[in-house]
Amino acid sequence: MTPGVTFTLATSDGNARTGTLALARGVIRTPAFMPVGTAGTVKAMYPDQVRQLGADVILGNTYHLMLRPGAERVARLGGLHAFSNWPYPILTDSGGFQVMSLASLRRIDEDGVTFRSHIDGGEHRLTPERSLEIQGLLDADIRMQLDECVALPAERPAVEKAMALSLRWAERSKAAFGAPTGRALFGIVQGGDIPDLRIHSAEGLVAIGFDGYAIGGLAVGEPQETMFDMIAVTTPALPVDRPRYLMGVGTPEDILGAIKRGIDMFDCVLPTRAGRHGVAYTRYGKINLKNARHAEDPRPLDPYTDCPASRDYSRAYLHHLVKSGEYLGAMLLTWNNLAYYQRLMGQIRAAIAGHRYDDFAAETLEGYAEGDLPALD
Amino acid sequence: MTPGVTFTLATSDGNARTGTLALARGVIRTPAFMPVGTAGTVKAMYPDQVRQLGADVILGNTYHLMLRPGAERVARLGGLHAFSNWPYPILTDSGGFQVMSLASLRRIDEDGVTFRSHIDGGEHRLTPERSLEIQGLLDADIRMQLDECVALPAERPAVEKAMALSLRWAERSKAAFGAPTGRALFGIVQGGDIPDLRIHSAEGLVAIGFDGYAIGGLAVGEPQETMFDMIAVTTPALPVDRPRYLMGVGTPEDILGAIKRGIDMFDCVLPTRAGRHGVAYTRYGKINLKNARHAEDPRPLDPYTDCPASRDYSRAYLHHLVKSGEYLGAMLLTWNNLAYYQRLMGQIRAAIAGHRYDDFAAETLEGYAEGDLPALD
Numbered sequence: 001m002t003p004g005v006t007f008t009l010a011t012s013d014g015n016a017r018t019g020t021l022a023l024a025r026g027v028i029r030t031p032a033f034m035p036v037g038t039a040g041t042v043k044a045m046y047p048d049q050v051r052q053l054g055a056d057v058i059l060g061n062t063y064h065l066m067l068r069p070g071a072e073r074v075a076r077l078g079g080l081h082a083f084s085n086w087p088y089p090i091l092t093d094s095g096g097f098q099v100m101s102l103a104s105l106r107r108i109d110e111d112g113v114t115f116r117s118h119i120d121g122g123e124h125r126l127t128p129e130r131s132l133e134i135q136g137l138l139d140a141d142i143r144m145q146l147d148e149c150v151a152l153p154a155e156r157p158a159v160e161k162a163m164a165l166s167l168r169w170a171e172r173s174k175a176a177f178g179a180p181t182g183r184a185l186f187g188i189v190q191g192g193d194i195p196d197l198r199i200h201s202a203e204g205l206v207a208i209g210f211d212g213y214a215i216g217g218l219a220v221g222e223p224q225e226t227m228f229d230m231i232a233v234t235t236p237a238l239p240v241d242r243p244r245y246l247m248g249v250g251t252p253e254d255i256l257g258a259i260k261r262g263i264d265m266f267d268c269v270l271p272t273r274a275g276r277h278g279v280a281y282t283r284y285g286k287i288n289l290k291n292a293r294h295a296e297d298p299r300p301l302d303p304y305t306d307c308p309a310s311r312d313y314s315r316a317y318l319h320h321l322v323k324s325g326e327y328l329g330a331m332l333l334t335w336n337n338l339a340y341y342q343r344l345m346g347q348i349r350a351a352i353a354g355h356r357y358d359d360f361a362a363e364t365l366e367g368y369a370e371g372d373l374p375a376l377d
Numbered sequence: 378m379t380p381g382v383t384f385t386l387a388t389s390d391g392n393a394r395t396g397t398l399a400l401a402r403g404v405i406r407t408p409a410f411m412p413v414g415t416a417g418t419v420k421a422m423y424p425d426q427v428r429q430l431g432a433d434v435i436l437g438n439t440y441h442l443m444l445r446p447g448a449e450r451v452a453r454l455g456g457l458h459a460f461s462n463w464p465y466p467i468l469t470d471s472g473g474f475q476v477m478s479l480a481s482l483r484r485i486d487e488d489g490v491t492f493r494s495h496i497d498g499g500e501h502r503l504t505p506e507r508s509l510e511i512q513g514l515l516d517a518d519i520r521m522q523l524d525e526c527v528a529l530p531a532e533r534p535a536v537e538k539a540m541a542l543s544l545r546w547a548e549r550s551k552a553a554f555g556a557p558t559g560r561a562l563f564g565i566v567q568g569g570d571i572p573d574l575r576i577h578s579a580e581g582l583v584a585i586g587f588d589g590y591a592i593g594g595l596a597v598g599e600p601q602e603t604m605f606d607m608i609a610v611t612t613p614a615l616p617v618d619r620p621r622y623l624m625g626v627g628t629p630e631d632i633l634g635a636i637k638r639g640i641d642m643f644d645c646v647l648p649t650r651a652g653r654h655g656v657a658y659t660r661y662g663k664i665n666l667k668n669a670r671h672a673e674d675p676r677p678l679d680p681y682t683d684c685p686a687s688r689d690y691s692r693a694y695l696h697h698l699v700k701s702g703e704y705l706g707a708m709l710l711t712w713n714n715l716a717y718y719q720r721l722m723g724q725i726r727a728a729i730a731g732h733r734y735d736d737f738a739a740e741t742l743e744g745y746a747e748g749d750l751p752a753l754d
């Protein structure tokens with residue numbers, strides 16, 4: 001591993017596992033959920049709130065930050081941590097995924113990808129070397145190789161081509177990384193929903209050697225069962241003593257199932273995006289506060305928590321805030337949702353440590369499937 | 378005064394004065410600035426943040442709350458304080474001002490005003506009695522009479538007619554109030570920019586008898602000097618032992634000048650609205666964070682405060698947040714701005730108590746006129 005980076009497994013329970021990933025800026029307890037701070041802010045949250053919820057690491061998006069405010073500008077301002085008032089670990093993606101999903105006029109070639117900014121139409125170029133350079137300018141604690149990800153369903157030739165290109169870019173990313181002390185580089189397994197391609201990708205990455213291994217190209221339209229199958233196919237090809245990161249996932253059900261299959265790290269916009277759209281995550285399932293049935297419901301989202309957003313505001317008030325488009329609606333629901341996710345991760349780590357993960361997962365899924373507390377009379 | 382309501386003057390310094398207005402739900406230190414919580418939330422702030430800044434009272438808008446979520450609904454949910462998680466005093470306006478500025482198809486008659494909601498076009502009716510009923514359903518701590526306010530400049534007949542109608546509505550408002558223990562009712566002086574009409578209005582209200590007296594119909598387009606003149610004309614006609622509230626005002630300069638002329642209470646959307654539009658209030662004046670000169674400025678808005686929003690985030694970061702339309706931009710700037718206003722009010726109260734108000738006001742205006750800290754090289 002890169003000097004100053006250590007991954008220590010603590011307990012295993014079946015394929016589920018707890019551990020710690022230690023980096024120069026702090027220790028990440030795994031399994032970990034990383035709130036998404038796209039443009040240098042976890043939307044509608046103060047950074048100290050995010051920390052207090054138990055987030056050991058947040059994610060920043062290279063694509064957004066390279067366009068605005070620009071990586072060189074962030075570097076002149078002391079890096080992304082000083083800039084955004086978050087002194088703890090940050091993982092940055094490579095930018096590739098959002099070039100594919102947000103930018104226009106993309107042209108991919110062997111060397112990299114050229115695209116136009118979704119903000120001002122300006123032309124930009126991303127190569128494995130430039131992506132690592134940007135992530136270095138941001139001074140990210142965990143950096144990701146540039147890869148190519150195809151949407152599913154896709155035919156084998158397209159999946160295989162993207163996987164092979166991603167492997168070649170993995171090698172160039174490793175060379176460009178430069179192994180700064182206490183910073184980690186992760187490779188990304190591609191291969192779509194085709195088991196032998198996933199295994200080939202994983203083995204190729206392991207041969208190059210990374211501090212951790214991500215599984216990319218899932219949660220892109222395929223059924224949950226396919227995602228779980230691909231995780232189960234891939235993890236045996238990855239070293240036990242390296243963290244495994246399932247990119248862009250997911251729902252509480254996704255996370256519980258992925259951890260059962262050996263995943264250690266997650267990121268997802270669901271809790272923050274849902275919070276801005278009137279949706280609350282609770283132990284009883286997702287609740288849509290826009291629904292008129294909440295208009296006179298004096299109960300909080302969940303009285304049995306220590307999060308003020310979940311405990312101290314009525315559903316009637318949240319309904320009013322969401323209907324009125326008030327900032328406080330997004331602020332409280334995002335807070336509630338990230339509190340839910342971080343609480344879930346803490347409970348998961350405790351359950352694995354107590355060798356009762358399967359029971360915990362079953363109970364959690366059962367409660368979550370209820371949909372909500374019983375309605376008021 | 379209404380039972381359970383007391384106003385105690387502490388110190389006078391010229392016409393400036395400090396005191397306390399005690400109500401059932403708490404004590405308001407005067408001079409006081411009331412943050413505006415239009416629709417049951419001070420926009421982009423958690424209620425406990427507003428309190429921690431030193432706000433003893435916030436304002437709610439009857440017009441907005443009667444339309445959404447509705448006064449009867451708020452009453453069924455336990456009143457505005459329980460609904461919005463703010464257990465401290467709340468002043469509600471009468472709704473009249475916003476009927477005139479926001480609603481469409483207004484028809485005013487002797488009995489009241491009929492209008493269409495700006496939200497869904499539905500027809501509503503507001504009379505002095507219905508306004509007081511709504512304010513009672515909300516259980517506001519300070520309630521305002523319904524009045525009619527004309528925009529300036531205006532001809533004497535129009536000003537006189539609105540002032541006379543407001544006086545008749547004052548009498549009906551007093552009768553409708555019902556004097557619940559620990560709740561206050563304020564009358565509103567009208568009369569535009571015409572001194573004898575202002576005096577007539579004030580004397581008429583004093584004859585009816587209110588717990589406090591507001592000066593309305595100012596900061597509606599007239600020069601600051603006219604506003605100051607009207608305050609100076611009006612306050613001698615008001616009882617010394619009652620609080621005086623200048624409605625909808627204003628800038629730091631407005632507030633300093635009005636206190637010098639005997640005003641005790643203020644409300645204004647400026648600090649909150651400016652915060653959502655990229656503008657910061659500081660001891661060195663207003664700063665527009667949208668301006669490109671802040672893009673690489675590592676300095677905070679004001680390092681010499683204990684407000685995290687003012688002290689812990691660089692102008693470069695705030696510029697980025699504002700340009701990117703991020704929630705956190707509005708959250709931090711609103712926080713900074715309300716911190717500035719509440720800090721100013723605390724300093725004003727201390728200066729009056731120390732019999733150095735004029736010096737304090739002059740120093741503050743001098744600093745504020747600088748516009749900003751010196752630019753970076």
